[in-house]
Amino acid sequence: FNHSYRTYSQALVALKNHDRILAEQVCKMEIEFDELYWNARQGHIDRMTMGICAAEADVMFTETLRNLERICDHADNIGISVIRNK
Numbered sequence: 001f002n003h004s005y006r007t008y009s010q011a012l013v014a015l016k017n018h019d020r021i022l023a024e025q026v027c028k029m030e031i032e033f034d035e036l037y038w039n040a041r042q043g044h045i046d047r048m049t050m051g052i053c054a055a056e057a058d059v060m061f062t063e064t065l066r067n068l069e070r071i072c073d074h075a076d077n078i079g080i081s082v083i084r085n086k
Contacts, residue, residue: 003033004068011075014082023082030076037069 007029014022044061047053053061 001068003029003036004071007033007072008075011078011082015078018082018085020083023079026079027076027083030072030079033069033072037065040065 007026010022010029011026013019014026041062044053044058044065048055048058
C-alpha cells in the first residue's frame with residue numbers, strides 16, 4: 001500500500017509541477033511495484049498451496065493487490081504524459 005500511495009502521490013506532484021525528473025522517478029517506482037506485486041502474488045499462491053491461508057481471504061487479497069497495481073499503472077501513465085509534454 002505504501003509504495004502504491006507514494007507512487008501515485010509523486011505522479012500528482014510531477015503533473016502539477018510539470019516535473020519531468022520526478023515523472024521519470026514515478027515510472028521507475030511503478031517498475032519496482034511490479035516486482036513487489038509478483039512477489040506478493042507468488043507468496044500468496046504458496047500460502048494457499050500449503051493451506052496456510054483461508055480461501056475466504058483469497059479474493060480480498062488478490063483484488064486488493066490487483067487494485068494497488070492498477071493505481072501504480074495509472075501513476076505510470078501520468079508520469080509518461082508529463083515526460084512527453086514539454
